[in-house]
Structure formats: structure tokens, C-alpha cells
Amino acid sequence: MADVRPAPLPPPDPLSTDGLVWPRDFDARYGDGLRLGVSLGGGGVFFVAWQVAYLHELAGRGIDLAGADRVVGTSAGAVVAAVLEARRIRRLHAELSVVARLPKLLGAIAPVGNLAPSQLRAAELFRSAADAEPTTVRAIGHAALAAQAPASSVMPRKLALILAFRRWPSAALHITCVDTYSGERCIVTGAAGVGIARAVAASSAVPGLFAPQPIGDRRCMDGGVSGSGTHLDLLAGAERVVVLSLTDGRGLEQGMLTSAPGSTEKESAALEASGSRVFYRVPASVDPKALMDPAAVPDAVEMGRRQAAADAGELSAFIA
Template identity: 55%
Template sequence: MSQPDSIAVPYDLRAGYGADHRRVLVLGGGGIFFIAWQVAYLHRLAKRGIDFGAATRVVGTSAGSVVASLVTAGRIELARAELGLLAKLPNMVAAMAPTDSLRPSQLRALELFRQASDARPETIQAIGRAALAADADPAPKLRRSIAAVLAKREWPSDSLTIATVDTYTGERLVLTADAGCSPARAAAASSSVPGLFSPQLVSDRKCMDGGVSGSGTHADLAVGAERVVILSLSAQLRAPQAMMTIHPDSLDTETQAIRDAGGDVFLRGPREAQVDTLMSPDSIPEAVAMGADQADSDAEAAAEFWR
């Protein structure tokens, strides 16, 4: 995974990708709502002296890629950092929130993604073709908005690891400091929901949302680590059936693989959320309040786990 031409890393729960790490933080996808929840949750824990950002690998997917970039840049740990973040958050929200009226080509891509019940290569490639064909806003728009929030052009830490997907090949791509791109470009690539946002160019590959892969967390990158914190929208909210390429048992399978390899897992997520409002700016106040409240409840257990 160390060279730009080797960013294609197969999803593999048996590969032991996390074996060189004692502690790993995994941040999953879930739209604007989950960005706000994760920021509030991690910030409140940091105020209590529990710094999940000290992990030697921080894996971010989709919404989690934005938060992972903030965590590894040290922009969540302090109260003043949170105030700075929340002041800029509306700028990012404006870019990440879908418009009221999507074009037919956008709707085709979005519906194909939403209805996908498997992660076979041909399924992912079909979604990729639709994403490429969708007449969404130009790719730089999302990238610039995320860059304004991150306020950092260089890769913030060797620990930052972002998952995205090649629209043409369907391969899972793992972006690290060696990938040769900015954190804003990597996070934008991982957050480019098919139909809502245009694919982003990374290492001569057009990339789309990291969740178009059969995994909303890419927790296989943590298998082999001793302690793994996973923040996932699916931690307490399981879909009744496969959707968006992800099987309902995907998260259980990943956490079991980590435990089978000798690791311990601290799994948390929002206690409630509505799929229809994940991309709505109106969901932010509720998400922030919920994240902070759950962090207060989890503080003792989190401190014991992370020591």
C-alpha cells in the first residue's frame, strides 16, 4: 500500500492489514448527520482525556473520511478547534447537501446505488459507469468545500487512511500519505456519492464513494490490531435487507474477524437516525446533541478500553 500504483488493495478479512498497529480508529460513512455525530462524540471524549485520534491508523470512509482527516490533523481535540470547525461546517454542508432537484442522469446513478443488494465487481462497475455519466456538479466544488474545512493542504499524519472506489475497475482503493494527493481530494473521493457528486480524480483513477464496496467501514484494514474503535451508523441501526451494496451482516462479520484475530472491539454509533435525513443540514443540531450525550455515557467504558 506504499506506492501510488499500489493503492488498489483488495478487501480481505484474512489479510491481517492491521497487524502492525496496536490501536486503530475506524470511522464509517453516514452523510452530513454522521459527520456531525462523530465530531461531537470524539470531541466530547477528547475533552474528557480520551483521545481516539492517538491511534496509529485512522480509517475513514465517506463521511468518516472527512472526520478522519480532522482527527489526524488535531482539529477535534480542543474546544477552540470545535468552535472553529462548527463555524465552517455550514460551508461544507452547503456543498455536501444534495440539491432539491436532481437531473435524470443523477437519479439513475443514485437509484442504482441505493438498490444494489450485492458488491460483485460487475455491480460496482455498473454503479461506477452511472456515476461517471451523471451530470452532477463539477468535482472541484466538493473538493474546495472540504479543503476549506480541513484547512490543511498536506497529508496531516501517516495514520490517516482513506478508502474510496475506482469507478471503472470497481477496485477498493486505500489512500495514505504515499498516494500523492491532498487530504481534501482523498476525502472528496471517498465522499462522492454516485449521482450526487462527480467522481474525483486520484492517481489517474476516477473515484467514487468508499461505501460502494460492500463495506461502510473497511474495517478489514484493522484486522490484526489489538484494540479497534469503530464508529458506524450500523452499530445500533441495522438495515432489514441488503442495500447500497452492503449486506446487513457486514459489520458483524468485520467485528468478528477482528476478534478472531485476537483484537478487542469498541463499537458505537448513533442511537437513532433516519436514512432520509442523513444528507440534510437540518439534522445537524440533533446529531451534535446526540453525539455529545452518548460520549458522556460512554466515557468510562471508552477510557478503560483505550488505556
């Protein structure tokens, strides 16, 4: 009798032809020739608020990071990166200051209602993942594809209301996401022909919570599933790099969210080893349980403002 078993799944194609795949590799020196690079990491509505307040305070003091040669946005940081490059930080800062408008932001980047079992399964796979091995990332991606999350059109539609612009804001903007099937890290720029709201949605599509987003022929999920929340290799070799991250990795004793203990420190060290000068800033304090809590936003805004005021002199000299 003929063997009718299905053929095994093919491995990820290392010769992708759509130009979206940028393997994580500090030796590639993706940032060579850049004078200034910026990376904005993910961290829920709390970190959106912190970053917006931080950048707004800097801008008020004459320090405009929107002039960077490359701005990398990951997950919630993709929202802020897009707004920064569109030069609309002031507008989003004003909205964050109005409590009545917070539900609009939360509705765009936080899940609404109870999660189905298939959603919980994908979310738990991501939460408990202690490494970013290809098999781990692909397993999370396949679970995300199988999850009964809201339709993929929902998240971009809500994000479009937050962004309030349609055109890709600048050639400098690089948004990270991960192919759910192959596990490959993808970088979306204006050259990809993808709408800005769709690209930001892909980078922010937490497995299980939101549907993977169609990016060309791919279905992509949160950029943080790759094992990095900042993707600093994209800036390796740049003269100067400013990093706003939820964490510097210190105190992480157990791997989670595809980040292994020590991986964040190694990534930062590798960036410095590439010859880049690095300004790395994290919030003064973070409650992991409050990342999606609207009650944490006022404190996040004040914390970001206060830290930016303290950093302004040093940062102005750093990017000069």
C-alpha cells in the same frame, strides 16, 4: 467482412502498480502490529456532527483517538478522520455549533439543486444495490462516470474550506474510495501524493450526486460503494480497534447501498476473529431520512456528546 465489433472490456487488473488497491481480505491481516486502530464510517452531515461531538467530548476528558496507529475514514467519516488527525476537532465542533455556518458544511458533502436524469440513475443504482459483487460495483461506477454531476474540482474546493489545512495530517490516516471503472477498493495515504481535500472528496463522492475524483490515473467514488462503510479488514489483527459506525447492521432486512443483510455483523465478527479487541459504537437513534438535514445537527451533537460522556470511562480503560 471483417468483424469490427469493439473488443470486450478487460477485467479489473489484480496487479495494479500504483499501490492504491488493497483487496478486501481479513486474512491479509492488514492491521498486524498495530496497537490501536480507529475506523470512522459514513452517514451524511448528521453523522459528521455526531462523530465530531463524540470525539470532542472524549478529548475534553483526556481521551485522544488522534494518537491511534491507523485511522480509517470512509465517506463522511473521511472528513472527520482528516480533521481528527489534524487535531482540529475542537474547531469543527465550534463551527457545528453555529447554525449560520452549517450551509458551508452541507455545500461540501450534500448535493445542491435538482439532479439530472443521469445523476438520478447512478444514485438509484447505488441506493438499490443489494450486494457488493464486482459486477454490481462496476455498474454503479460506470453510471457515476456517465452522470452529469458538477465538475470534479467543485467538491475538493468546498471541502478545503471545511478542512482549513492543506498538508496530509499524519501517516496514520487511511482514506477509502473505489475505482469507478474497475470496482477495486483503493486506500489513499500521504504516500500517494494526493491532496487531502481531493482524497476526502473521492471518499465522499456519492455516485450520481458528485463527480468521481481523479486519484492518480483513476477516477474514484465513495468508499462505501465497496459494500462496507467501515472497512474493518484494514484493521484486522490490530490489538485494539475503536469503530464509530452509523449502524451495527441489526434490523437490516433488505440489501441496499451495496450492503447485504448481515454483512455488517459478519465484518465485525471477522475483525474480532482476527484477534482484535473491538469497541463498537453507533448513535443512540438514527433517522435515515435526516442524514442530510441541517435541522438534525443540534440533536446529533447533543447525542454524540451524551454518549461519549457515558462511554468515557469504558473507552479510557479499553485503549490504555
